[in-house]
Amino acid sequence: xxxxxxxxxxxxxxxxxxxxxxxxxxxxxxxxxxxxxxxxxxxxxxxxxxxxxxxxxxxxxxxxxxxxxxxxxxxxxxxxxxxxxxxxxxxxxxxxxxxxxxxxxxxxxxxxxxxxxxxxxxxxxxxxxxxxxxxxxxxxxxxxxxxxxxxxxxxxxxxxxxxxxxxxxxxxxxxxxxxxxxxxxxxxxxxxxxxxxxxxxxxxxxxxxxxxxxxxxxxxxxxxxxxxxxxxxxxxxxxxxxxxxxxxxxxxxxxxxxxxxxxxxxxxxxxxxxxxxxxxxxxxxxxxxxxxxxxxxxxxxxxxxxxxxxxxxxxxxxxxxxxxxxxxxxxxxxxxxxxxxxxxxxxxxxxxxxxxxxxxxxxxxxxxxxxxxxxxxxxxxxxxxxxxxxxxxxxxxxxxxxxxxxxxxxxxxxxxxxxxxxxxxxxxxxxxxxxxxxxxxxxxxxxxxxxxxxxxxxxxxxxxxxxxxxxxxxx
Amino acid sequence: xxxxxxxxxxxxxxxxxxxxxxxxxxxxxxxxxxxxxxxxxxxxxxxxxxxxxxxxxxxxxxxxxxxxxxxxxxxxxxxxxxxxxxxxxxxxxxxxxxxxxxxxxxxxxxxxxxxxxxxxxxxxxxxxxxxxxxxxxxxxxxxxxxxxxxxxxxxxxxxxxxxxxxxxxxxxxxxxxxxxxxxxxxxxxxxxxxxxxxxxxxxxxxxxxxxxxxxxxxxxxxxxxxxxxxxxxxxxxxxxxxxxxxxxxxx
Numbered sequence: 012x013x014x015x016x017x018x019x020x021x022x023x024x025x026x027x028x029x030x031x032x033x034x035x036x037x038x039x040x041x042x043x044x045x046x047x048x049x050x051x052x053x054x055x056x057x058x059x060x061x062x063x064x065x066x067x068x069x070x071x072x073x074x075x076x077x078x079x080x081x082x083x084x085x086x087x088x089x090x091x092x093x094x095x096x097x098x099x100x101x102x103x104x105x106x107x108x109x110x111x112x113x114x115x116x117x118x119x120x121x122x123x124x125x126x127x128x129x130x131x132x133x134x135x136x137x138x139x140x141x142x143x144x145x146x147x148x149x150x151x152x153x154x155x156x157x158x159x160x161x162x163x164x165x166x167x168x169x170x171x172x173x174x175x176x177x178x179x180x181x182x183x184x185x186x187x188x189x190x191x192x193x194x195x196x197x198x199x200x201x202x203x204x205x206x207x208x209x210x211x212x213x214x215x216x217x218x219x220x221x222x223x224x225x226x227x228x229x230x231x232x233x234x235x236x237x238x239x240x241x242x243x244x245x246x247x248x249x250x251x252x253x254x255x256x257x258x259x260x261x262x263x264x265x266x267x268x269x270x271x272x273x274x275x276x277x278x279x280x281x282x283x284x285x286x287x288x289x290x291x292x293x294x295x296x297x298x299x300x301x302x303x304x305x306x307x308x309x310x311x312x313x314x315x316x317x318x319x320x321x322x323x324x325x326x327x328x329x330x331x332x333x334x335x336x337x338x339x340x341x342x343x344x345x346x347x348x349x350x351x352x353x354x355x356x357x358x359x360x361x362x363x364x365x366x367x368x369x370x371x372x373x374x375x376x377x378x379x380x381x382x383x384x385x386x387x388x389x390x391x392x393x394x395x396x397x398x399x400x401x402x403x404x405x406x407x408x409x410x411x412x413x414x415x416x417x418x419x420x421x422x423x424x425x426x427x428x429x430x431x432x433x434x435x436x437x438x439x440x441x442x443x444x445x446x447x448x449x450x451x452x453x454x455x456x457x458x459x460x461x462x463x464x465x466x467x468x469x470x471x472x473x474x475x476x477x478x479x480x481x482x483x484x485x486x
Numbered sequence: 487x488x489x490x491x492x493x494x495x496x497x498x499x500x501x502x503x504x505x506x507x508x509x510x511x512x513x514x515x516x517x518x519x520x521x522x523x524x525x526x527x528x529x530x531x532x533x534x535x536x537x538x539x540x541x542x543x544x545x546x547x548x549x550x551x552x553x554x555x556x557x558x559x560x561x562x563x564x565x566x567x568x569x570x571x572x573x574x575x576x577x578x579x580x581x582x583x584x585x586x587x588x589x590x591x592x593x594x595x596x597x598x599x600x601x602x603x604x605x606x607x608x609x610x611x612x613x614x615x616x617x618x619x620x621x622x623x624x625x626x627x628x629x630x631x632x633x634x635x636x637x638x639x640x641x642x643x644x645x646x647x648x649x650x651x652x653x654x655x656x657x658x659x660x661x662x663x664x665x666x667x668x669x670x671x672x673x674x675x676x677x678x679x680x681x682x683x684x685x686x687x688x689x690x691x692x693x694x695x696x697x698x699x700x701x702x703x704x705x706x707x708x709x710x711x712x713x714x715x716x717x718x719x720x721x722x723x724x725x726x727x728x729x730x731x732x733x734x735x736x737x
Contacts, residue, residue, distance in 0.1 A: 027680050335667045339684050373678055375671025375685070376545055378638035398547030415547075424543050428551040431506075432558045434535035441510050457679030461686060462714030465511050472504045472513035476520075476532050 017160070017346035019358060019367045025344040026373075035170060039341050042169050046332040049275025050383070066268045067387040069261045070323040073222075077313065080222040080255045081304065087225030091287035093248075093300045101131030104305045108133060108214065108247055109140050111301055115245055117142055117211035121203075123231065123239035124148035125216030126164050126326065127251050127305055130348045130361060133214070144214070147203050147235040149196065156183040162342030164349060165273045165328040170341050203235065213239035213297070217250035218269065218325070220302070221259050227302065228262055229283040230269060237281050246297040248285070252304045253313075253322040265325055268385035272327035308360045314408055317396055321356050323386040328353075330380035330390060336373055345370060352380035356393040364401050364411030371397035441471045491641075493613040494568065499529045500610075501562070501569045505576045506538040507706035508727075515706065515727030519572040519607050522733055526615045530570075533562035539571075541579040544587065546673050553587050556580075560596050568614070569604045572729055573705050574636020577606040582639050606636055607729060608645040608704050621653040623735035628656050629698035630728070631689065631712060633705035634667050646704050646728055653735055661692035670711040682711075690715040694723055702728040 017025050029035050054062075073080055085095045096111075098104030104127075112120060120137060122128065122144055134144040134155075146155045150167035154160065157179045161167030168176070173190055181188040186198045215236055219228040227248050229236045240246045256262065270276045289296035312318050331337040331351025342350035347358040347367065355370040371394045374380075380390040397409065402420070405413025430437050444467040455464045470478070500523060508516040520530045536559060544552035559580075563569050571577040581604040588597035611617040630650055636642045643665070650658050669675065669685025690712055693701050701716075701723060703709050713725030726734075 023678075026678070030680050030684050335669070335685055336678075336681055339681055369677075372674065373681070375634070375667045375669060375674045375682070377634035377667035377671065379634070379665075379667070382638050395545055395547065398545070399549055400547075402547040421548075424546070424548045424551045427543065428554050431537040431540070431555040434537055434558075437537045438534075444510060456676070457683075458675065458714075459718075460679065461683035461718060462711065463717045465710050465714065467510050468513045470513060472509040472516040472532075473534070475513050475517055479517075 017343045019346040019362065019370055021346060022344060022369045022373060025346060026340040029340045029344045034172070034175075035341050036339065038170055038172050039338050042166070043332050043338045046275065050272060050329060050332070051275075053271040053275040053277060062264065062268060063385055063387050065264050066325075066385050067323065069256060069265060070325070070386045073256045073261070074253065074313075074319060074322055076257070077253070077255065080257055081252060083222040084220055084225060084255050085304075087222065088227075088302055089225075091225045093225060093227070093285075093287055093302050096301060096303045098303055098305045098307070100307045101305070104131050104249065104303055104307070105133055105136040107303055108249065109137060109142070111245070111247055112137065112142050112212050113140070115211055115299075117245070119206070119210050120144040120212045120214055121207055121210035121239050121243060122146050122148075122151070123213070123215035123229065123236040124151050124167070125214065125249055126161075126348060127216060127249050127307075128214065129161060130307065131305070133249075145203075145206050145210075147207065147233075147239055148231075149199055149233055149235075152199060152203065153179055156180075160343070160348070162350065163328060163331060164326055164353075170343065207238045207242045210243040212245040212247060213241075213243040214247045214249060215239050217248050217254055217302075219262050219265060220250060220255045221262060222255050222257050224259050225286065226259065227283075227285040228266075229285065230266065230279050230281070231283070232274075232276075232280045234281055236283055240283060240285055241296050244297055245299045245301070246285070246288075247301045247303060249303045249305060251309055252306055253309055253324075269325050269327050272329040272383065272385040308410070311408060311410070312360050318360070318393065318409070320388050321353075321360070321393060323388050324353055324357070325386060326353075327385055329383045329385065333379040333383050335375065335377060335379065340373075345373075352390045352394070353388075356388075356390060356397060359397055359400075359409060359411070364397070364409055364414040366411070368401045368411070368415040371395075371401060438471070438473050441467070442474055445469050445471055445474075496526065496614055496616075497528065497567055499531060499565070499567045501565075501567055502530050502532045503536055503539070503559070503562075503569055503571045503576070503580070503604075504532065505571060505573045505706065507710070508572060511710065512706050512727055512730075515730050516572060518727070518733035519570070519729035521737070522607075522611060522617070522729060523570065523615070526617065528615075531567070536562055539576040539579045540587075541576060541583075542672055544579065544583060545671075549587070553591075556584060556587055556597075557593060560584075560593060560600055563600055563603065566603070568610065569600065570607055570610050571604060572607040572727065573707075574606050574633045574640050574642060575705050575707055577604055577609075578635040578639035580604045606640055606642055606645070606704065608636075608649055609640070609642050612645040612648050617649065617652070619649070619652040619732065619736050621655045621735050622737075623653070623655050625655045626657070627659050627697050627699050628731075629659050629661050629693045629696050629701045631661075631664070631668060631693070631701060631703040631708055633703065633708050636704055637665060646702070649728065649732060650702070653732070655735070659696040659698050661689075661696040661698070663688075663692060668708045668712050670707040672707065675711065686711050686715045690719075690721065690723075694721060698723055700731075701725045702731045704728045
């Protein structure tokens with residue numbers, strides 16, 4: 012199965028194509044409008060600022076003692092009977108998971124939604140080893156059937172509208188063609204139900220891993236997470252190592268922020284709290300539970316006091332829902348597992364700046380992302396920081412730093428710096444620009460594709476005020 | 487937590503930092519801002535050696551170049567008078583980013599002190615001058631675009647509309663998705679022209695759809711972008727800096 016591929020290097024081309032596709036534009040615009048309204052309504056008259064402060068401080072506290080919490084998490088999980096595995100990168104994690112599957116002779120895997128497994132392309136890896144992985148989240152299922160990747164971290168198939176989903180369900184699963192959403196959902200449910208029963212292994216993500224109790228929290232709406240983690244004989248939970256929180260009591264505020272920020276829900280249909288495999292006297296549940304803690308560039312982020320804030324993220328997707336760029340170009344344009352603002356500050360660490368150098372610039376720095384982030388990640392500041400890394404001398408600890416460095420651009424900024432630090436030359440130069448305004452070209456590259464060219468005024472403010480002073484003196 | 491800004495009593499003198507876009511492209515807006523302040527009995531000092539706040543380089547990742555330019559502005563405001571900036575974007579750069587830009591440098595204390603005296607023009611007119619306006623203009627429907635920097639970085643979503651609300655003949659209409667960015671974003675408009683173009687198209691259509699006969703903004707970047715778009719497709723709606731609009735209707 013060949014999955015439709017997008018790459019961050021081709022951001023410009025992919026964005027241009029999406030912008031020219033009225034269907035994509037309409038699908039995202041209406042979906043994001045709905046999500047923004049739902050989020051706003053769900054917080055109602057709560058003191059959102061105080062709650063965001065709390066969310067941020069819980070995450071910061073956890074990150075401040077991350078190595079210690081990870082050790083406690085490992086010890087408490089093991090005490091609960093959850094086997095803990097550490098993976099340095101995506102490839103290592105894939106290998107670990109494949110070996111766990113092979114140890115059970117598994118041929119079929121059912122998956123709950125997990126972005127970290129998208130990040131490491133787990134499905135392709137398992138498939139190459141002859142193990143079939145089926146996505147069970149409805150959105151992920153549709154995306155997989157359609158041979159695509161998710162276009163949003165919470166709503167993977169948000170780029171498809173009802174008609175397109177009807178096509179996918181009819182073409183790929185053979186059901187009678189219908190636009191009835193309930194009928195299609197019921198059909199998918201029936202198709203998936205058999206696969207749950209037959210699966211040898213269930214693989215899920217983790218929303219919060221609680222260090223003090225060794226509990227894995229999984230937030231979901233469809234019950235597929237509950238099925239994935241309880242029906243097959245083996246459950247493998249996979250998570251980035253930043254998802255750990257210290258206390259069980261930390262979960263409630265983060266959960267409240269997560270569900271409201273993501274989908275505007277006061278609570279999700281399911282909140283699974285997994286604390287170990289089936290016990291001797293129990294009749295159901297998996298025989299084995301594994302936790303794979305994935306680094307994949309995260310410990311590099313952890314080394315930098317400013318970039319560290321990236322790791323606060325609880326993956327709600329509110330930043331993309333509110334991003335005017337994401338809303339227009341959609342998730343696939345970014346060519347990364349995590350699209351939108353959070354993707355633009357996270358992906359450079361996962362993939363290096365050589366491939367992702369255009370992503371931090373794909374923002375007008377309007378600040379909508381930072382304004383809604385439930386854990387107050389200063390996303391615009393981090394975008395600027397990564398722009399700096401991209402055009403800098405490449406000394407920083409971000410992989411691929413300096414990838415966007417251009418001699419010509421640097422010279423231009425140096426020239427600007429000289430002018431703006433020599434006030435006499437600045438006044439002279441701007442005054443001349445005003446005198447030569449008739450020569451201003453009416454076409455200024457891409458700017459004038461959409462707008463008229465700005466023309467310098469006849470007289471600068473400096474000169475206007477000088478003239479005024481003279482007039483006053485004369486009067 | 488965002489600190490609560492405590493506003494001073496109306497001073498006798500203020501500094502005016504015109505910004506490079508005003509200086510070069512919209513000098514009348516700067517002059518009108520100065521006139522509004524002077525009408526309130528405030529003496530306005532325009533330091534002759536001002537150039538640019540440094541933001542274009544800062545947001546493009548050229549921090550050293552931005553710092554050098556910002557440093558050249560720091561000495562222009564020696565007296566403890568407020569510094570008035572007719573732009574949320576440049577005002578935000580000076581108030582919010584100067585302290586970070588000069589952190590761990592010998593200029594840090596000075597940068598903090600200067601940052602603490604920066605006010606965006608409409609903010610100053612509302613909260614410090616408690617401006618009253620005697621409207622002499624015709625009845626008109628007007629839409630306001632508040633820049634993202636004014637709205638989010640400086641927390642000034644309301645000061646522009648508050649001033650327009652004091653003009654008796656003006657009906658303020660709100661465009662759909664008023665809080666959404668117009669797509670300017672400095673070098674963003676150049677680096678990602680198609681995305682920026684799509685954003686400004688939506689913004690200009692929303693302003694027209696709201697029934698506005700005119701639109702105002704307190705940031706010249708947004709003005710150049712939105713008005714340029716409206717003009718490009720020959721819309722009847724024209725844009726103006728809010729300082730010019732206020733002055734024009736009340737002088």
